[in-house]
Amino acid sequence: MATVAAPSHVDLVLNVDNINPNVKAMEYAVRGPLVIRAGEIEKELAMGVKKPFTEVIKANIGDAQAMGQKPITFIRQVISLVAYPDLLSSKEFPEDVKSRARAILESSRGSAGCYSDSAGLELVRNHVAKYIERRDGFPADPSNIILCAGASEGIRSTLKMLSTISGPRTGIMIPIPQYPLYSASIVEYNMEQAGYYLDEDNDWGLDVAELERAVKEARKRCNVRGIVVINPGNPTGQVLTRDNIVEVIKFAHREKLFIFADEVYQDNVYADNREFHSFKKVTKELGDPYDKLELASFLSCSKGYMGECGLRGGYAEIVNMDPEVKALYLKSISAKLCPTVLGQAVMDCVVNPPQPGEPSYELFSKEKAAVLKSLSERASMIAKAFNSIPGIKCNTVQGAMYAFPEVKIPEKAVAKAKSLGQAPDVFFAFQLLEQTGMCCVPGSGFGQRPGTYHFRTTILPQPEKLQIMLDKFRSFQESFLKEYQ
């Protein structure tokens, strides 16, 4: 490939000193330098470079299918018919698949190639509202449902509404540790992060005293207007109790905060003593004045039992938003035209799955249950294994797709990291990657209490590979401690 010499820095319109400073400042650790290095190592392996391992295990990102999970047949059948309606006459597809595909096509004016409304197809928005009603036992209004290309897009569109240009910057409370979409988008939108620590000693629960400390502290420097709660937790894997949710709602009411309920892992609950409660449901149960709180709740087809990350489907439910503000919200997403119609079709399958008596029901239920059972087993297995390794402490993985263990990094290793200009947890994660091929994200990408060190790993490698990964991790940690203790 011929390449042209890069023009000299000073001649350029765009250089690192004059680009958008918020773009420059944002960080997204899940795809950061460690992951870039993992990609390089994969290429080195492919070229035959010798390593102490034969493959990179990408435990950095919640990408179930990349780790070997099979797609749900029903979803893929519907998508293939929507994409190529000639198949509607094939005898190879069950009738319920065909009727779902026909309904989506009809709502989409006959073709997935037509733009939908910016908020999505009416049919899918109706199905989402019914899904929420079944889940919560409270009504949901289809006009409050905004379909989006993955939950991230919905979260970003909603966060953006709170941004300001002049005057004090908007503060958004986010958990520490948090999912770095939030820290990145907050910086991009010129807002301020107001972190509140999750309580690691109490299963990563939310402590109201800590919320109060955090908001008081943040209000000295910005105008705190929103709170993000991730439940089940990413990267922390906790599932909040209903009592804990009630406390957060009352806090949000007292402090006049817009609630961002990141509930994308609502199907991923493994702990016997926990169940998923949506923030919206609890506000409705609490009644006045809490049922008037403004909140947005998000779901994605990338997580749950389906793991359809690449197909990009999701929704935001916007509750109690001022009608004029909602009109402006809809306007703000219109320039993006519409989320992918096939991604919307995936969401339709998720919120309107096969019912008992329909031909796809049995296979669908079997596939869904198998995925969730296996994830539950891996969640137990991983926490147990980590807790048996010296220097590692891991909370129960009650839900979601991650463990976020604490690692005690010996002083000699901290000193070594400093000599390399790396944070200690980054040094640890790089060592782990280079020696074992395991790609985990250092805790500093999510945030952690000063002086503590963590890493996030997904629970997504298939059971056999997960066992290999945990064995490798144990050997690594033993020799790491031997070297630096």
Added chain:
Amino acid sequence: MATVAAPSHVDLVLNVDNINPNVKAMEYAVRGPLVIRAGEIEKELAMGVKKPFTEVIKANIGDAQAMGQKPITFIRQVISLVAYPDLLSSKEFPEDVKSRARAILESSRGSAGCYSDSAGLELVRNHVAKYIERRDGFPADPSNIILCAGASEGIRSTLKMLSTISGPRTGIMIPIPQYPLYSASIVEYNMEQAGYYLDEDNDWGLDVAELERAVKEARKRCNVRGIVVINPGNPTGQVLTRDNIVEVIKFAHREKLFIFADEVYQDNVYADNREFHSFKKVTKELGDPYDKLELASFLSCSKGYMGECGLRGGYAEIVNMDPEVKALYLKSISAKLCPTVLGQAVMDCVVNPPQPGEPSYELFSKEKAAVLKSLSERASMIAKAFNSIPGIKCNTVQGAMYAFPEVKIPEKAVAKAKSLGQAPDVFFAFQLLEQTGMCCVPGSGFGQRPGTYHFRTTILPQPEKLQIMLDKFRSFQESFLKEYQ
């Protein structure tokens, strides 16, 4: 559906006075109030309300399949196999479709359900680079190709890089009339629009004297750093001559501007005396120093002959960007995770279509040629018809998918519009909609010289419907003139 009374304005975290002022200020006319009203009329018709017409003709948006265009078989076959790989064993699909699908699946780690790199699948980026090389006769580097969910996303990600927070705002030169994605995004990103008028009397060409006037004028109030050129033009339908492109490139070099080459209609050229020249190709032909200019060029699967709007595929080619800036660009898109893998697969079909000798070649070529021939016929038909209607003047539609005729609005109608608080062209478009069901976008949504009035219509209704639409338009205009002249 039970609804809860909206909370009173003052109690809310988010109200129209405290939301993001840039979100509040942005406008996107292609989906504005007129289009909302068109949707209401459709619902009224469905409920049996009597109107002087039986259907709404949505000529407001470049959505070919919504206007009856059939998808390209090859594309849809590939997508259905990628979505549901069990079909790879079916005898119903040609071998070249299967081999394309297999290659995409392999590049996507076996499933379209895996996240791709944020910049897209390596395979597709390679194919895009080869496509550009074939088109231009100059090398393209796959690492400069960023896949995106429709060109809009790529344009927005690139524009965003030039935004600033403090100090003088960034100015971006855009054509007037322009495609409102630009005006909307410029406002959203806190930048300033620096409009340059296209020369309606010269087939909507670019006049360098006007560019110079515009940049000089804009530099009094902002830091002009970029220029957008839409070629073939939207809403104006012109195809720039190579000489005109050379002039713009030299202007951009003199004024140190980043070139945004919106080339999404590159396959839509109808005029015998015009052909498409990419800005990148012309900079390379000009050689030093012009071949060092920073530019971004965009393509989409929503336009051309495929019209796959709902599938959301596109790419940006980023040329001569400072390597450090490019690294920050890639970081900035990483929090969005990735564009839809199926949309990427559509782009793969577009840039790597069936070749002579392959089983799908004949049907693909036939379908593609038929669409482009019909569009070309409709482009002629629409301009001819408009020019035969009193009070309407329409340039030749040399390319793209739109006509942007000038309409002389009589003074009495201007007065009537003012009495209703409407711009005259908005009044005209609303009257047209209410009386004929034709939904066109008023010229003010794109920009026009003060005192002139236009509207944009697509050329996308199928020939029969287009004839009906033009006949309806003629009667409307005759009675409109009778009423107000």
